[in-house]
Amino acid sequence: DGGITQSPKYLFRKEGQNVTLSCEQNLNHDAMYWYRQDPGQGLRLIYYSQIVNDFQKGDIAEGYSVSREKKESFPLTVTSAQKNPTAFYLCASAAQGSEQYFGPGTRLTVT
Amino acid sequence: AQSVSQHNHHVILSEAASLELGCNYSYGGTVNLFWYVQYPGQHLQLLLKYFSGDPLVKGIKGFEAEFIKSKFSFNLRKPSVQWSDTAEYFCAVRGGYNNNDMRFGAGTRLTVKP
Numbered sequence: 001d002g003g004i005t006q007s008p009k010y011l012f013r014k015e016g017q018n019v020t021l022s023c024e025q026n027l028n029h030d031a032m033y034w035y036r037q038d039p040g041q042g043l044r045l046i047y048y049s050q051i052v053n054d055f056q057k058g059d060i061a062e063g064y065s066v067s068r069e070k071k072e073s074f075p076l077t078v079t080s081a082q083k084n085p086t087a088f089y090l091c092a093s094a095a096q097g098s099e100q101y102f103g104p105g106t107r108l109t110v111t
Numbered sequence: 112a113q114s115v116s117q118h119n120h121h122v123i124l125s126e127a128a129s130l131e132l133g134c135n136y137s138y139g140g141t142v143n144l145f146w147y148v149q150y151p152g153q154h155l156q157l158l159l160k161y162f163s164g165d166p167l168v169k170g171i172k173g174f175e176a177e178f179i180k181s182k183f184s185f186n187l188r189k190p191s192v193q194w195s196d197t198a199e200y201f202c203a204v205r206g207g208y209n210n211n212d213m214r215f216g217a218g219t220r221l222t223v224k225p
Contacts, residue, residue: 042201042215042216042217042218043201043215056212099160102156
């Protein structure tokens with residue numbers, strides 16, 4: 001089955017802890033993206049990567065970090081510096097010039 | 112940078128009513144435009160897209176959208192909605208083919224009453 005997987009579906013962490021969200025795709029897409037979805041605010045871009053070993057900050061990159069060591073994988077770390085980390089996180093990928101395909105999302109709750 | 116505005120936050124319709132969801136964008140150059148849908152508990156999925164050509168684009172499940180360049184708009188329409196169309200709808204814009212930096216609107220929640 002081709003697609004994007006995100007794990008886990010639900011994640012709970014204590015304040016002050018870093019947490020890494022997984023995103024894997026087997027669509028052979030060059031570009032990958034991380035979005036944050038909050039009620040009434042739509043999707044906001046955190047980071048994106050157009051090619052392995054390269055990534056760019058999106059609109060709300062503060063408090064987040066990413067890596068792109070493999071084409072298939074684009075993990076997102078939510079650091080303790082992120083002031084409001086509780087949210088629904090969506091990963092997406094796209095072929096050059098084509099539409100984005102989305103994963104099922106990870107709901108992160110930080111208490 | 113481009114931005115997207117969706118005018119309606121929550122739309123409530125009865126089955127068989129017609130639907131039009133507004134989407135305006137700000138970007139001066141060539142754009143690619145998209146409508147995505149998120150059904151309750153499901154992935155975001157593509158409804159339709161516009162890259163070039165006929166400005167009236169048909170998508171899945173009877174949806175269509177019209178690109179009006181002079182108005183910077185890409186409104187989504189459906190002549191007769193069904194209860195199963197209850198979902199959140201997102202408009203998105205990307206600047207041209209080579210720019211992978213896409214922007215989404217805030218979304219419109221559609222509730223269709225049976």
